[in-house]
Amino acid sequence: MADAHPFQQGERAERTVRTLGSRQLAAMLPDPAQARPAYRHLARAISALILDGRLALHVRLPAERELATALNTSRATVTAMYDLLRESGFAHSRQGSGTWTALPEGRAPSGITRLLGPQDTAIDLARAAPGLPEQTLLDALAQVTPRLAEHAHTPGYHPYGLPELRAAIAERFTRRGLATVPEQILVTAGAQHALTLVLGLLCRPGDRVMVENPSYPNALDAMRRARLRALPVPVTDSGWDIGIIESTFRQAAPRLAYLIPDFHNPTGCLMPEQERVRILRAAGRSGAWLVVDEALSDLALDTPAPPPFASRTTPGGAGQVITIGSMSKTHWGGLRMGWLRAPARLVTELAGQRVATDMGGSVLDQLLALFLLARAGELLPTRLEHLRRQREALAGALAEHLPQWTWQLPPGGLSLWVDLGAPVASALADRALDHGVRIEGGTHFATDPGLFEQRLRIPYTVPPGTLREAVQRLAAALAEGLSPASTTRRAHWVV
DSSP, X not given: OOOOOTTSOSSOOOOOOOBOOHHHHHHHSOOGGGSSSHHHHHHHHHHHHHHHTSSOTTOBOOOHHHHHHHHTSOHHHHHHHHHHXXXXXXXXXXXXXXXEEOOOTTOOOHHHHTTSOOSSSOEEOSOOOOOOOHHHHHHHXXXXXXXXXXXXXXXXXXXXXXXXXXXXXXXXXXXXXXXXXXXXXXXXXXXXXXXXXXXXXXXXXXXXXXXXXXXXXXXXXXXXHTTOEEEEEEEETTEEOHHHHHHHHHHHOOSEEEEOOSSOTTTOOOOXXXXXXXXXXXXXXXXXXXXXXXXXXXXXXXXXXXXXXXXXXXXXXXXXXXXXXXXXXXXXXXXXXXXXXXXXXXXXXXXXHHHTTTSXXXXXXXXXXXXXXXXXXXXXXXXXXXXXXXXXXXXXXXXXXXXXXXXXXXXXXXXXXXXXXXXOHHHXXXXXXXXXXXXXXXXXXXXXXXXXXXXXXXXOOSOHHHHHHHHHHHHHXXXXXXXXXXXXXXXXGOO
């Protein structure tokens, strides 16, 4: 067997188990006695788990008798449920191998549908990302066109990113308090691309990864698809429990930890400086890599923008910290521009890995990013002022129309993390579609199925009038009442 990669020090990852245990699956499913017929109730729940990405594809489901025992139901119910899953395309059987999860033809996982725009005139509150003013984009295109022409006679491949863009990002880190050179920067197609590259290089299936709970859904999906074992640590309305984080580093020895310390998505919390120092020390003692997502760090609404997390390290002590960033939240997701800052040798390794997938980013997009970053001092204050007005409009509308809901006003970021007071978020999100609002329930941000059913993430990235209308529609949807089947679907998962 070949030697482990130099960045893959430690034990070999254990082989990923492809069979789902009966107790594990039963814990993810509703009580069969809650609705009739039970087999349809259970089949719908498994289908939803597959579409949400919380139940992986190509995983063998438990034997019928074992699952019936775990669910405290009859084997006939489980047999009928499996038959219905096969008929609907969510499962298939192999002779002598059991029943395996599948995705029906023509159906897309929710990770894809979340990124697609509404197919009708619905108000879209599922995506916490702002648009870019048309004139800003037109001005940028006019400015970069001559520079793009200068690149036309070259092959156009830049696996590390355009040198001038790498230099600009490095200078940005230095200006914020973390001395950085271009060799420490890799330009990527967004922060998600950066995270995927890091997971692919540093982790193997079965590795333990510490992650906040709740957290960014696409990051959680990337970890699931890499077959990593999540070690969730809670983030509440009051922030992080640093004692739990320190003990997780000490006792579980994760290979890597993924954190969003700046205006955390979805809670909006800002991690205090002393807690950052403690996390850096705990990670250093355990030998874990820290991946710090700073895509929201510039969106400071009531407080100064925090300096880079890695700037708290002692001299020479930032070798195990990887910082990822993006222009999606501050400028526009359509650019697909992000970056990571890491030790230069690791950047070279990651660039070699990215060549196997895309060989380098679009020169046009990188030139646009260079132009927009240079004008950040002019563009960002206007963006922040718009966000403040939109946040105020959302909070005011919620207080007026849904006073029973509670939330903490975040000091920055793009959304409110609202407590509904009852585990009805998924049912309300389904009903809200009928009222022309698309929104995500809190379970999409959970490390485990069924958590945060009492929560909604409500972005304030659309105009104030649209936000007020959306809240009125949510109030109307809630006033209609929610069906017993919907409200009890995941009620027993709530913690």
